[in-house]
Amino acid sequence: MKITKICCIGAGYVGGPTMAVIAKKNPNIKVTIVDINEERIAAWNDEDLSKLPIYEPGLAEIVAETRGKNLFFSTAIDETIKESEMIFISVNTPTKTYGKGKGMAADLKYVELCARNIAEVSTTDKIVVEKSTLPVRTAQAIKSILHNTGKDVKFEILSNPEFLAEGTAIQDLLNPDRVLIGGESGDAIESLANVYGSWVPQERILRTNVWSSELSKLTANAFLAQRISSINAISELCEHTEANVDEVAKAIGMDSRIGPKFLNASIGFGGSCFQKDILNLVYIARSYNLNAVADYWEQVIILNDHQKRRFSDNLISTLYNTVSGKKIAMLGWAFKKDTNDTRESAAIYVADHLLNEQANIAVYDPKVNNKKVQADLNYLNTRSEEENNDLVKSYSDPYETSKDAHAIAIMTEWDEFKTYDWEKIYNQMKKPAFIFDGRNILNKEEMTKIGFEYSSIGK
Numbered sequence: 001m002k003i004t005k006i007c008c009i010g011a012g013y014v015g016g017p018t019m020a021v022i023a024k025k026n027p028n029i030k031v032t033i034v035d036i037n038e039e040r041i042a043a044w045n046d047e048d049l050s051k052l053p054i055y056e057p058g059l060a061e062i063v064a065e066t067r068g069k070n071l072f073f074s075t076a077i078d079e080t081i082k083e084s085e086m087i088f089i090s091v092n093t094p095t096k097t098y099g100k101g102k103g104m105a106a107d108l109k110y111v112e113l114c115a116r117n118i119a120e121v122s123t124t125d126k127i128v129v130e131k132s133t134l135p136v137r138t139a140q141a142i143k144s145i146l147h148n149t150g151k152d153v154k155f156e157i158l159s160n161p162e163f164l165a166e167g168t169a170i171q172d173l174l175n176p177d178r179v180l181i182g183g184e185s186g187d188a189i190e191s192l193a194n195v196y197g198s199w200v201p202q203e204r205i206l207r208t209n210v211w212s213s214e215l216s217k218l219t220a221n222a223f224l225a226q227r228i229s230s231i232n233a234i235s236e237l238c239e240h241t242e243a244n245v246d247e248v249a250k251a252i253g254m255d256s257r258i259g260p261k262f263l264n265a266s267i268g269f270g271g272s273c274f275q276k277d278i279l280n281l282v283y284i285a286r287s288y289n290l291n292a293v294a295d296y297w298e299q300v301i302i303l304n305d306h307q308k309r310r311f312s313d314n315l316i317s318t319l320y321n322t323v324s325g326k327k328i329a330m331l332g333w334a335f336k337k338d339t340n341d342t343r344e345s346a347a348i349y350v351a352d353h354l355l356n357e358q359a360n361i362a363v364y365d366p367k368v369n370n371k372k373v374q375a376d377l378n379y380l381n382t383r384s385e386e387e388n389n390d391l392v393k394s395y396s397d398p399y400e401t402s403k404d405a406h407a408i409a410i411m412t413e414w415d416e417f418k419t420y421d422w423e424k425i426y427n428q429m430k431k432p433a434f435i436f437d438g439r440n441i442l443n444k445e446e447m448t449k450i451g452f453e454y455s456s457i458g459k
């Protein structure tokens with residue numbers, strides 16, 4: 001099928017950047033991203049590019065280049081589905097918070113709603129592309145909805161999981177390690193391969209069956225998260241043995257079979273997907289009674305929770321076993337640098353632990369505002385909104401944030417943190433002045449020379 005119009009349902013962290021790049025590289029295809037969230041669509045259409053709902057380096061430039069030419073953001077979902085030959089489903093698939101599989105399985109209600117919407121309004125044949133991360137065999141459910149419309153409309157279903165990482169999304173999309181397309185119909189697969197083929201070399205476009213494609217996405221995230229939990233497990237051992245986790249990571253990473261990437265010990269991984277996708281994998285394995293498999297992957301999450309908890313425990317015990325009434329400055333709230341996304345950020349959980357101990361928290365993040373910080377804490381339902389509001393304050397200046405603080409906790413590896421005048425920060429803190437570097441970004445010798453009591457992960 002020749003593709004002239006693409007519809008993407010879901011204008012989020014994946015839909016937005018992915019479609020912007022598809023539009024840039026395919027000027028002859030009209031790409032429309034639709035969403036039920038009117039506020040989000042309005043932000044995507046804002047004249048002022050700094051108001052785009054997603055911060056991602058390089059994204060605003062591409063939106064500026066394509067928006068209004070062949071890239072459109074709209075709430076007209078039905079009309080856009082109707083006119084398009086290819087429809088991407090890129091809606092959220094969070095962990096279920098109710099019913100069977102609560103806390104483990106992926107909640108597929110948004111995906112199912114999309115499938116029903118497509119089934120209802122389509123009057124011509126469509127290729128439906130699963131872009132959201134979905135449990136293996138979800139395409140079966142989508143197929144069943146789309147193939148039982150009683151209409152004379154043909155639907156082909158493809159799985160095309162996305163591997164971009166936030167903060168580097170545009171680079172990842174422009175130069176992907178691979179594009180994965182799972183499907184049954186050769187024609188449909190080639191239609192999608194052609195869209196990517198305008199910039200991705202053919203040898204990097206991998207064709208598989210639908211089930212391998214769905215499962216590869218969960219597996220890739222599980223392997224990546226497993227590496228972080230593995231190095232974080234070693235970081236704790238380092239702290240007891242005078243080994244240095246950075247040296248260990250370098251030494252093992254030089255083994256070409258292991259490789260150097262994704263071996264940064266940290267406060268624990270965050271983000272909207274690693275935990276959700278592993279829990280989903282564990283749930284699927286258990287549903288097939290594969291308990292050894294499920295236990296194996298579950299340990300990645302258990303270790304990650306342990307890593308976050310031990311960071312806050314260490315901070316509390318170092319501050320003489322109490323943080324009650326003490327100002328703790330948190331630098332960074334996003335789950336990683338170069339994004340405004342805070343979903344599952346380790347900072348939220350560390351703050352929550354410290355608030356249970358009655359700490360006063362001051363937050364500075366270059367891209368996250370107070371409204372978001374409060375919403376993240378309120379979502380946990382640990383204490384009242386008033387208490388969160390009283391105990392947690394956000395600042396727009398790192399020096400204000402750390403003034404009179406007993407300790408600084410570095411939660412996100414923003415580059416700008418390395419460039420601060422740390423002597424100035426030290427001079428205005430309570431003494432002894434502690435730094436807990438949850439990202440290992442500062443230089444221990446320099447910090448100690450200034451006078452800080454500096455501790456990091458795995459050293």
Ligand SMILES: NC(=O)C1=CN([C@@H]2O[C@H](COP(=O)(O)OP(=O)(O)OC[C@H]3O[C@@H](n4cnc5c(N)ncnc54)[C@H](O)[C@@H]3O)[C@@H](O)[C@H]2O)C=CC1
Pocket residue numbers: 009010011012013014015034035036037040077090091092093110113114131132133134162163164165166272273
């Ligand atoms: N965030 C990331 O870096 C990555 C996410 N993924 C996967 O991509 C999917 C989307 O993730 P994000 O973009 O982060 O989510 P998101 O939450 O940022 O965006 C999803 C959007 O879908 C919209 N939506 C939900 N139901 C809808 C419906 N019925 N009709 C129209 N719009 C609807 C929501 O309003 C929201 O704006 C998830 O399955 C996720 O696991 C995959 C790779 C990377």
Ligand SMILES: O=C(O)[C@H]1O[C@H](OP(=O)(O)OP(=O)(O)OC[C@H]2O[C@@H](n3ccc(=O)[nH]c3=O)[C@H](O)[C@@H]2O)[C@H](O)[C@@H](O)[C@@H]1O
Pocket residue numbers: 133162163164165166167221224228261262263264265266267268269270271272273274335336337
């Ligand atoms: O499915 C998804 O959502 C995406 O999940 C991750 O991407 P993302 O979560 O955006 O960012 P990562 O760079 O993977 O970082 C995840 C978390 O791990 C942490 N991390 C990462 C690397 C590392 O060495 N150490 C470490 O603690 C980061 O700080 C962050 O909190 C994957 O890297 C993407 O390939 C995938 O598409």
